[in-house]
Amino acid sequence: MAFINENYLKLPGSYLFAEIARRVTSFKDENPTADIIRLGIGDVTQPLPAACIQAMHTAVDELAKQETFRGYGPEQGYDFLIEKIIETNYTKRGITIGKDEIFVSDGSKSDCGNIQEIFGTNNIVAITDPVYPVYLDTNIMAGRTGILTENGTFEKVTYMPCTAENNFTPELPKNRVDMIYLCCPNNPTGTTLSREALTEWVNYARKNESIILFDAAYAAYITEEDVPRSIYEIEGAKEVAIEFRSFSKTAGFTGTRCGYTVIPKTVTGRSQDGSKHDFNKLWNRRHTTKFNGTAYIIQRGAEAVYSVEGQAQIKETINYYMANAKIIREGLQAAGIQAFGGVNAPYIWLKTPNNMPSWDFFDKLLHEVNIVGTPGAGFGPSGEGYFRLTSFGNKENTKRAIERIKTKLKF
């Protein structure tokens, strides 16, 4: 008799974006002429950089001829891409990363979700609260948590609240934690951790032999010079940190799928007998056993992001989105709503007026001004009373949305 993985039964029924879709559909059914503006889901809208388009056309043509055809590539990714990643994102910032410390994948969601497999199930997981739900959900599935309690937290998980009160900087935990998920710039709050805060985390991890799982999917949006682009800018991080990067938001690859994980060979964990083991080696085994490499065409597209033209093109698109972020942030402030983020990230995190619950504010925004955003409570209990707007829409709609909030929303 086949038994199921019962950890899945601990997962709450409805996924955040599915519930949003349900409410929007229901609203549209009742109000078929409503002019809805979506500032909700974190998906890009601008086309791919011309350099990527050209590179992918060339790659497609290569697959049409026997002499240039490519079958299985290295599961870890092609050198042509890995070398460009290292040069642009690490060497130029004074960080030394080896070619066999980079693992190209079909995107950060896969990597962030799969990375926990190489860890023991008894590790204590720490997550900032609120945060991207994949870290927690995948650890629930793997059995590293207890059940959902009445206060909205899972047993055995260490939640680190990040709210306006602590300037969205998580406190070092009082209990021992083993796997620490940090998302910086943070999804959903759009805030970043300072060099000092990150240094404290690296020092904590070194002292406690914890591992920092550092999701830098939004690194390309950082504008302030003193915010680290990579955790490896912090001394000692190469001993304790695994970093996730993505082309999704950097270059519009949400539907094109490419990301990568960095695991320095100096990052180790222990087996029960106390001996040390390289996580790089374990991940290599996982990656080569359960994954067969990212499509050649896509890797050529990703490579083109690092060309001179590609870098200029992604910068232009990021500037476009960040101009939207400024419109949202300043518009909210003008409307008397407290807003965070939006400077080093495409996300604006607002405090709901009068401490209104997130889902009530969602309904209010949808019904009164026909704008779809994302309830903060969907990202963790400390997201309650907050709300996320994103800058991935087009400028015209973003302006119209903010104008509506300023002129029509009553609170």
Added chain:
Amino acid sequence: MAFINENYLKLPGSYLFAEIARRVTSFKDENPTADIIRLGIGDVTQPLPAACIQAMHTAVDELAKQETFRGYGPEQGYDFLIEKIIETNYTKRGITIGKDEIFVSDGSKSDCGNIQEIFGTNNIVAITDPVYPVYLDTNIMAGRTGILTENGTFEKVTYMPCTAENNFTPELPKNRVDMIYLCCPNNPTGTTLSREALTEWVNYARKNESIILFDAAYAAYITEEDVPRSIYEIEGAKEVAIEFRSFSKTAGFTGTRCGYTVIPKTVTGRSQDGSKHDFNKLWNRRHTTKFNGTAYIIQRGAEAVYSVEGQAQIKETINYYMANAKIIREGLQAAGIQAFGGVNAPYIWLKTPNNMPSWDFFDKLLHEVNIVGTPGAGFGPSGEGYFRLTSFGNKENTKRAIERIKTKLKF
């Protein structure tokens, strides 16, 4: 202190193809002028179908314009592809499969590797022996096995030997098994299971509430009319079977990456309290949490496989490979070597002369006639004394290789 997943330490050190690469490199270093012909790794060599090339160019262009740009797609795959899959591979064969019973992915290796996650860790795994190593390795990683014993088998796993003696048809196990991996046509033996044998398995699974994990990656190579293309051709299979399909060998997508998994909603497992749960729902949760969809460009390429031109083009390529298979099979037989498979699969499985150990035969073939194949022992203990050749090379080289075996190999 972060602990590792110690199950990884149970895995044997060297992966089959890495060891082959090592031996070939070493031989080449000593014999730099040797004219090596590779009939080893199962990678395709012919270019992609023209229909796929054209479709992917169109898709790339769509991503270049805002009006046609695609961001995140459904994690389960686009309907345009799913509808074609159902129509061509199921409806036309009299099988009813719903759109929400198909999950498109980046390839069968991912699916075959990840599927075990939705099963409890106490299930008993049954694998045919020899077989594609991913089934076993991923269950070792998940902790469903004990350690490797001296006879080359893992504790707690039920091995079902498939050798010339039983016509490569696994016997029903005597102990209870919960998860049954069947690969048909089989990699590496190139043999298939008859309708009668598959019916026995489906009946066994229904009786014991086991699940059949049916890997049909090579279904497109079946030439004999009475061999089922899908497990769902067998009555009752929709209650107990999950099927994996791939575009890798069907359409040359080994470096382009697309596959899909079929999970009928009638396939259920139990929780410890005895209640039933749909595996479709569990896999949907897994797929939407840890995967963000296959690249749009690639899905458009896969869709084109089902066009009239695409179907004709893949048939031509498959015929090309199968002509090679015939050359190999008949050549081996002419050389006095017993050969199996190669009729409904691109693999030929030969019995080593004089019962020579597989790796010895590998070295003999490499050194005496400069041909690279794959040692049968690498696919499981019952593969010992066998050897795999593949028909994915070009015709000229395949002919030359067989000529060398016929005229120069001494045994």
